[in-house]
Amino acid sequence: xxxxxxxxxxxxxxxxxxxxxxxxxxxxxxxxxxxxxxxxxxxxxxxxxxxxxxxxxxxxxxxxxxxxxxxxxxxxxxxxxxxxxxxxxxxxxxxxxxxxxxxxxxxxxxxxxxxxxxxxxxxxxxxxxxxxxxxxxxxxxxxxxxxxxxxxxxxxxxxxxxxxxxxxxxxxxxxxxxxxxxxxxxxxxxxxxxxxxxxxxxxxxxxxxxxxxxxxxxxxxxxxxxxxxxxxxxxxxxxxxxxxxxxxxxxxxxxxxxxxxxxxxxxxxxxxxxxxxxxxxxxxxxxxxxxxxxxxxxxxxxxxxxxxxxxxxxxxxxxxxxxxxxxxxxxxxxxxxxxxxxxxxxxxxxxxxxxxxxxxxxxxxxxxxxxxxxxxxx
Amino acid sequence: xxxxxxxxxxxxxxxxxxxxxxxxxxxxxxxxxxxxxxxxxxxxxxxxxxxxxxxxxxxxxxxxxxxxxxxxxxxxxxxxxxxxxxxxxxxxxxxxxxxxxxxxxxxxxxxxxxxxxxxxxxxxxxxxxxxxxxxxxxxxxxxxxxxxxxxxxxxxxxxxxxxxxxxxxxxxxxxxxxxxxxxxxxxxxxxxxxxxxxxxxxxxxxxxxxxxxxxxxxxxxxxxxxxxxxxxxxxxxxxxxxxxxxxxxxxxxxxxxxxxxxxxxxxxxxxxxxxxxxxxxxxxxxxxxxxxxxxxxxxxxxxxxxxxxxxxxxxxxxxxxxxxxxxxxx
Numbered sequence: 246x247x248x249x250x251x252x253x254x255x256x257x258x259x260x261x262x263x264x265x266x267x268x269x270x271x272x273x274x275x276x277x278x279x280x281x282x283x284x285x286x287x288x289x290x291x292x293x294x295x296x297x298x299x300x301x302x303x304x305x306x307x308x309x310x311x312x313x314x315x316x317x318x319x320x321x322x323x324x325x326x327x328x329x330x331x332x333x334x335x336x337x338x339x340x341x342x343x344x345x346x347x348x349x350x351x352x353x354x355x356x357x358x359x360x361x362x363x364x365x366x367x368x369x370x371x372x373x374x375x376x377x378x379x380x381x382x383x384x385x386x387x388x389x390x391x392x393x394x395x396x397x398x399x400x401x402x403x404x405x406x407x408x409x410x411x412x413x414x415x416x417x418x419x420x421x422x423x424x425x426x427x428x429x430x431x432x433x434x435x436x437x438x439x440x441x442x443x444x445x446x447x448x449x450x451x452x453x454x455x456x457x458x459x460x461x462x463x464x465x466x467x468x469x470x471x472x473x474x475x476x477x478x479x480x481x482x483x484x485x486x487x488x489x490x491x492x493x494x495x496x497x498x499x500x501x502x503x504x505x506x507x508x509x510x511x512x513x514x515x516x517x518x519x520x521x522x523x524x525x526x527x528x529x530x531x532x533x534x535x536x537x538x539x540x541x542x543x544x545x546x547x548x549x550x551x552x553x554x555x556x557x558x559x560x561x562x563x564x565x566x567x568x569x570x571x572x573x574x575x576x577x578x579x580x581x582x583x584x585x586x587x588x589x590x591x592x593x594x595x596x597x598x599x600x601x602x603x604x605x606x607x608x609x610x611x612x613x614x615x616x617x618x619x620x621x622x623x
Numbered sequence: 624x625x626x627x628x629x630x631x632x633x634x635x636x637x638x639x640x641x642x643x644x645x646x647x648x649x650x651x652x653x654x655x656x657x658x659x660x661x662x663x664x665x666x667x668x669x670x671x672x673x674x675x676x677x678x679x680x681x682x683x684x685x686x687x688x689x690x691x692x693x694x695x696x697x698x699x700x701x702x703x704x705x706x707x708x709x710x711x712x713x714x715x716x717x718x719x720x721x722x723x724x725x726x727x728x729x730x731x732x733x734x735x736x737x738x739x740x741x742x743x744x745x746x747x748x749x750x751x752x753x754x755x756x757x758x759x760x761x762x763x764x765x766x767x768x769x770x771x772x773x774x775x776x777x778x779x780x781x782x783x784x785x786x787x788x789x790x791x792x793x794x795x796x797x798x799x800x801x802x803x804x805x806x807x808x809x810x811x812x813x814x815x816x817x818x819x820x821x822x823x824x825x826x827x828x829x830x831x832x833x834x835x836x837x838x839x840x841x842x843x844x845x846x847x848x849x850x851x852x853x854x855x856x857x858x859x860x861x862x863x864x865x866x867x868x869x870x871x872x873x874x875x876x877x878x879x880x881x882x883x884x885x886x887x888x889x890x891x892x893x894x895x896x897x898x899x900x901x902x903x904x905x906x907x908x909x910x911x912x913x914x915x916x917x918x919x920x921x922x923x924x925x926x927x928x929x930x931x932x933x934x935x936x937x938x939x940x941x942x943x944x945x946x947x948x949x950x951x952x953x
Contacts, residue, residue, distance in 0.1 A: 315877040320774035341773070463926060471882035474872065478677040482923040485670040486662060508872065512676075512801070513669070528777035528874045592779040592787060 294613045296564035305335040307559060308356040309552070311367035312349040314341030315470065316501060317526030318548045321593065322391075325552025326365060333560060333614060334621040344470070346371060353377040357384060363559040365552075369393035370440055378403060387562035389555045392441050398570045404558050408546040409573040410441045413523045414448035414498070416544035416578040421494050421521040424541060428458040429493040432483060434476065434502035436466035445498045445523065462492055466502065476505030477512075484513045492518050500524035503540060507532050510539040525579060527593045534584050534591060542580035547604040549593070550574070557609040566611070577603055644899035646946050647910050650939070651917060658921035665924055672802055678916035679809040680705075680868050684880070685887035685894075685908045686816050687860030691752070692891060692903035693820060694853040695833040699756040700741060701861040701887060703763035705880025708734050708865025710767045713776045713792065713875040720790035727796075731862050737763060738858025742851040764878060776875040792873055800870030808867060809909075812860065817905035829853060830902060889936070890915060893943040914939060 299305065309326045311319055323339040330337035338361075342349035350373055356364050357380055364381055366374065366388060375396045378388050382402055390397050391406045398405050421429065433449065436442055453459055463486075465479045480495070495510075495518060497503035503522030510516055516539040522529070525545035533540045551574055561568050577600050584591050587599055597604045642649075658665045684701050691698035708730050715726035737759075745755045772783065780788045798804050820826035831839040832846050840846045865880050872879070893914060894900075894907025915936060922932050 314773075317775040317777075320772075465923070467930075469882065470878060473876065474868075474879075474882075477872075478673075478919065479923050481673045481677065482670070482920045485664045485667060485673060486924045488664070513673075526775065526777075527780045528775050528876075531778045531874075590779045592781060594781055594787075 295617065296566065296613060298563060298565045299560070299613075299617075302362065302563075305333075305362045305560075305563060306360065307335050307337045307363050307365065307556065308359065308361045309337060309339045309365040309367070309555075310349065310352045310356060311339075311341045312344065312346065312370070313368045314343035317528060318500070318524060321526070321548035322367065322552040325547075325549030326556050327552070328549070329553035329556040332618045332621060333556070334617060335556075335560070337556070344468075346373075350374075350377060353381070357381055357386070361386060363387045363389075363563050365389050365391065365555045365559055366393060367391040367555075368439075369397075370438075372396070375400070387559060389558045389562070391551060391555055392439075394440060402562065404562070404568050404570060404572060406551070406555055406558065406572045406574060407441065407444075408551065409576045410444035411448055412573075412576040413544040413546070414445040415452075416576060417496065417521040417523055417542065418448065418452045420542045420544075420578065420580065421496060421519075422452075422456060422459075424519065425494045426458075427456040428460075430460045430462050430491060432480070432492055432495045432506075433461050433464040434466055434480075434495060434497040434499070434506060435464060436468045436499070439468070442498060449496065449498075462487060466498075472499075472501040473505040473508075476502050477509045480506045480509035481513060484509065484515055489515065489517070494518060495520045497522040500526060500529045500543065500545075503543065504529055504532055507538065507540045511535070511537070515539075525593075525596075530579075530584070530591055530593065530596070533579075533581055538581065540581065542578055544576055544578050546574045546576050547593075547596075550604050550606055554606065554608055557611075557614065560614060561609060561611065564613075568609075572608075574608075575602070575606065579603075640899070643896060643946055643949075647893060647897045647907070647914060647943060650942075651910065651914055654914070654917050654921060658917070658924065662921075662924045665921060670920070672806070674913070674916045674920045675806045675809070676802055677920065678912040679805045680864050680871070681883055681886045681890060681915070682809050682909055682912040683812055683867060684861050684864035684883050685890040685912055686812055686905055687857040687864070688887050689891045689894065689903045689905055689908045690816060690820070690829075690860070691853050691857040693826075693829045693833050694850050695836060696745065696752040696850060696853055696857075697756065698741065698854060698857040698861075699753060699884065700737075700760040700763055701857060701864075702881045702884030703760045703767065703878075704734055704737055704858050704861035705865035705868060705883055706878050707737065707763055707767040707770075707880070708862040709869045709879050710771045710776060710875040712796075712866045713869045713873075714771070716792045716796065717776055717778055717780065717788045717790045718782075723793040723795045726793075727866060730866060731859065734858050734862030734865075735855055738855040739851075741858065742854035745854065746847050746850055760884075764881065768877060771875060771877065773877060775877060777873075796870050797873060798870070799867055800872070805867055805871065808863070812863070813905050813909045816856075820905060825849070825852075833902065886912075886915060889940045893940060896943055896946050911943070 307330050309323060313319060319341050327337045327339055340352050342352060364386055369390060370393060374394055378397055378400055381388050382400055387402060389404045397403050435446055463483050467475055469475060495506050497506055497520055500522055503520050506520055510518055516537045518539055519541040520539050521541060522543040525543050532538060554574060558568055579600055583599055591599060664670055684705055688698055688701050711733060712726050712730040715721040715729055741756060741759055745752050778791060782788055828844050829849050832849055836846055868879060869875060890911035891903055891908045893911030894904060897907030897910045900907055918935055919932060
């Protein structure tokens, strides 16, 4: 009796699942066709030089998967990728695993069988990512990775992009030495275990070797869900340990560190200590523009542009065009002086008016992409 | 011989009784002495302010949790509610340009509705509190995320429409997150809830419900109503915690309140043993938060790497629980 009930239940569930998935697919196909009629076909007619691989597809679906999340950089990166993809008339899905490694790999596995034409992977910093990417490329799905493990370059057809971390760290440290001298006593905010962090640390170690007078007084770094507040509390404790004059500057290798440190310095009234940071977000810009803000400069690459360039590279791959195996995104230095010159409060968009070249790049923007964007009305 | 034994036993017992009653406080004192001896600046006024400031948000949220524990409940959604409050209050100012008072009022009102939802589900469906609030924890976290579209809310931010957010966070609001106000708010809340739970009829009823719900019901206490109040209070303090967090950091990061849940739980459970209460109590929770805050601050001053800090924090929690439960079963 009981068994029978169970079996009926199971059967009905299975039936529902089958019907539901079946329907879903049918619908999907239908809408794809619809889209193709309204979008791609007129575009294909008017655009010359459109690579055949792009022109003959009804709809191109991209997936952007990012391991870390919860920060402004992620939101901007994903928005940049989505915007660029949609401007080209692609469908772009985005996913952030919020730092959960297992979820991240699940999402890639799902994308492998999800009928995507291309995948962007961000912050795949563990060896398992290499296997995942291998599986993707084996299925003929092109992959562009950002800030991920170096071994990915060993896989045929994958492009590994990164912010120019050496340049970022160099900009920040040069500014520090310029303003605070080569005898500065500094606090180092850094966390191990992420490829970009390792690269930034190398520049830091080289700088210490170059200027033996620079003394590291303290170091701290934790990458958690609550990084900025934990950094804030930690720096507050350091400030009581080291009274005025014992610390000249803070080198923060990540903006979440810098923003926490800035709040701690302001709270303690120790703004004579200056912060030299890496990465930028809108919240960071607000802190940098506050009166007496200790955050002197930050070196960064526009996260929106990173997303856009990754999508362009992916589009080139889908089109069957030549792409490099690595690409470094250009860095820029944003300093407080420049921000203060602006009469209006500066945010991530108006930054482009102040820092030359910010947020715009024609890297990998082919003529057919421009034409495609025009045809799509953007 | 027999007599001697019993005397020793008595002595042992008294020693243990004392340890139980004052164990947490003795640990706090010991830590202060040790850290103070190792670092001259530890006992400076500014550092004490630092410690109190660093624990204020955890304490406020933990007090809400304590109230839900007092009726035998367990509100796991406090962290999510704090995130939600943080996002709401900052967005009220930045997105909608509301005034200081209205921003806070709307935030608290919305979080009280959240408390109502919790209470409704827990009381009416008779689902275990911890399971139900675990579910609602995810729901409210998602609501906060959806509301902010997964981005950080800050002044002058770019809206999805491409415009800039023009609202400004009022100066008065920033004061809430600064010394002395942030500490004053915490102390007032601790004192008020302590007085309420220990010295009012309603507080004692709540403890009775927490002790034995059936007995409380049979003796004519409106169990449902008190549990409803407990969840409302819990949501209220989680909301205040989120608001104060917003005032301290002046933006709303994604899921900013989430990490406070575990520290709040730790503080509340360490608090069980303070003064031998053996039950959730506001003063004990405060002592628990002080203990955690002292540890993090002192260990940073000694330049202990952060990854070792969690070991110490967890060990202290285990010790406090060991003392509490050893007493209960012996």
